[in-house]
Amino acid sequence: MDKLKILDVVKTKVTDKIRKLENLIEETRASNNDTKSSMGDKYETGREMLQQEINNLQVQLNEVLKQQNFLNTILPKSCEKTEKGAVVKTEKGLFFISVSLGEIIVEGRKIICISPESPLAKAMNGLTENQFFFVNNLTQKIVEIR
Incomplete structure (x- = not known):
């Protein structure tokens, strides 16, 4: 089994996760902007909840970006012992x-x-x-x- 193929599949999955999270953040921001009308204070709670959701998604995105950076340090070389990339x-x-x-x-x-x-x-x-x-x-x- 080719380690390069494995690494490519993993990198693709991580890239897909990043793309999905970025889209979710963008959609949630758009929803947040839609609620910025002059309907009163009862909508402030909804906006705050949307902002918390954006923050949660941003934390997830940062973790996946860390994974992507880590994957870029893995070389598809043969390993003699159990280690990163094996x-x-x-x-x-x-x-x-x-x-x-x-x-x-x-x-x-x-x-x-x-x-x-x-x-x-x-x-x-x-x-x-x-x-x-x-x-x-x-x-x-x-x-x-x-």
Whole structure:
């Protein structure tokens, strides 16, 4: 399995998230502008709620932008040990240590994208093929690292 393809799929998903959040922020701002009429104080609460929603969306957008920046630091090179950018096959599944994105499908294979800060990635960190690690009361073996 080509690591460059995996990285491209992850980058595309993150870019899509950014685009959706930017659109949501823009639509919410437009809604906020629509309520700026002279209808009185009872609409101030609605405007404040819309502003809070914009703020929440902005926080989410900033997090996804951080993920995008982090992805740009990952090189599609082969890895000898479990580290940022490694594709790790265990007895339980295939993991890409990059950003917390959940499950993706590449070339018909399910890959779980996890952050290096996740408990699973921390448990595997620095290990090599045929080594064992323990997480969530389960022992797993690293079968392969790419």
